[in-house]
Amino acid sequence: SRKWIILLSDGKPNDYDKYEGRYGISDVKQALRELNEGNINSYALAIETKTKYYLPQMFGQNHFQIVTKPTDLIGSMVAFYEKIRHQ
Numbered sequence: 299s300r301k302w303i304i305l306l307s308d309g310k311p312n313d314y315d316k317y318e319g320r321y322g323i324s325d326v327k328q329a330l331r332e333l334n335e336g337n338i339n340s341y342a343l344a345i346e347t348k349t350k351y352y353l354p355q356m357f358g359q360n361h362f363q364i365v366t367k368p369t370d371l372i373g374s375m376v377a378f379y380e381k382i383r384h385q
Contacts, residue, residue: 300337302338302339303339304340304378305340305343306343306371307344307349308344309344309346310346310348310349311325311326323355341378344362344365345364345367345368345371349362349364350364
């Protein structure tokens, strides 16, 4: 009944032409606002410990998870599904 976009990323907001920093964060936040306006929820799974600086600024608290090892990704996805399953 609810739509979700799950982003799997290194968590750093940049583009192939080196577009990054506060502009990248701002663009991601705007895209997430547009999803929210369309009643689409978002959640990020990042495989990079340095993302702890970027993800809270973009996704807010409780809308992302940092996975330290790729092998933990499946367990994180299952836990996320269980969290939203009855919403």
